[in-house]
Amino acid sequence: MPEKIEQEVLEANKRFYDALESLDIDQMGSIWLHESWVKCVHPGWGPISGWENVRQSWEAIFQNTQAIRVRLTGQSIRMIGDFAWVSCIENIANRLDASLDAAEAFTTNLFLRRDNRWWIILHHSSLLPAIKPFSEITIQ
Amino acid sequence: MPEKIEQEVLEANKRFYDALESLDIDQMGSIWLHESWVKCVHPGWGPISGWENVRQSWEAIFQNTQAIRVRLTGQSIRMIGDFAWVSCIENIANRLDASLDAAEAFTTNLFLRRDNRWWIILHHSSLLPAIKPFSEITIQ
Numbered sequence: 001m002p003e004k005i006e007q008e009v010l011e012a013n014k015r016f017y018d019a020l021e022s023l024d025i026d027q028m029g030s031i032w033l034h035e036s037w038v039k040c041v042h043p044g045w046g047p048i049s050g051w052e053n054v055r056q057s058w059e060a061i062f063q064n065t066q067a068i069r070v071r072l073t074g075q076s077i078r079m080i081g082d083f084a085w086v087s088c089i090e091n092i093a094n095r096l097d098a099s100l101d102a103a104e105a106f107t108t109n110l111f112l113r114r115d116n117r118w119w120i121i122l123h124h125s126s127l128l129p130a131i132k133p134f135s136e137i138t139i140q
Numbered sequence: 141m142p143e144k145i146e147q148e149v150l151e152a153n154k155r156f157y158d159a160l161e162s163l164d165i166d167q168m169g170s171i172w173l174h175e176s177w178v179k180c181v182h183p184g185w186g187p188i189s190g191w192e193n194v195r196q197s198w199e200a201i202f203q204n205t206q207a208i209r210v211r212l213t214g215q216s217i218r219m220i221g222d223f224a225w226v227s228c229i230e231n232i233a234n235r236l237d238a239s240l241d242a243a244e245a246f247t248t249n250l251f252l253r254r255d256n257r258w259w260i261i262l263h264h265s266s267l268l269p270a271i272k273p274f275s276e277i278t279i280q
Contacts, residue, residue: 037218044269046246083221
């Protein structure tokens with residue numbers, strides 16, 4: 001049973017990143033709990049509270065992105081009753097016209113089980129310190 | 141009963157910041173769950189996993205700090221069974237010799253109740269975007 005639940009949570013986490021890559025606000029809306037107390041922190045942004053504000057932030061991001069791909073590493077998961085905590089590192093590729101950005105972020109995603117489904121209630125993502133460019137690395 | 145539990149969690153959150161301000165590693169150690177899966181992300185650092193590594197990171201911070209004061213704003217709390225999620229904004233003043241830094245961070249703290257006590261299991265703190273200096277603010 002714990003393995004089955006873990007699988008459900010990992011699928012919910014995957015649905016979040018599928019929605020992000022889809023740039024489809026309805027898909028993103030279908031996995032968030034629509035409550036006034038959910039929270040979202042995009043890398044480099046201030047905190048956003050409440051589904052309506054969170055939805056607007058995703059719309060703004062989707063309108064300013066042509067393509068985004070996220071590869072996850074270091075995914076770990078803890079479940080406590082109807083609550084689940086997923087930590088992961090996002091390796092992000094982001095394109096707008098000729099501009100292509102790469103970034104790495106540490107993310108805390110929290111999920112709540114309600115009506116037999118897992119809903120995201122917190123997405124807190126923060127950029128990891130950049131790796132030094134080669135020119136700054138001293139070869140001993 | 142929910143109010144009593146909320147009070148317990150807020151006290152646990154306060155104990156965490158009291159330990160941070162104390163610069164006392166034993167005090168910090170007394171509120172973390174000593175498990176291999178606890179996690180800590182200091183602002184601008186990569187993620188640290190497991191109590192032993194987390195302890196070492198606090199020791200390094202305490203050794204390089206003469207005084208730190210944290211004022212919390214925007215504290216919000218959700219409890220689900222034996223699990224609690226606290227979000228807050230940390231207004232941080234940090235002193236080392238003649239150097240004084242001010243910073244603002246958004247923080248996700250997660251707590252687990254075990255043996256009738258609340259233990260911190262995640263501290264994920266990320267700097268908020270700096271406020272523009274006056275010279276950059278346009279008066280309309």
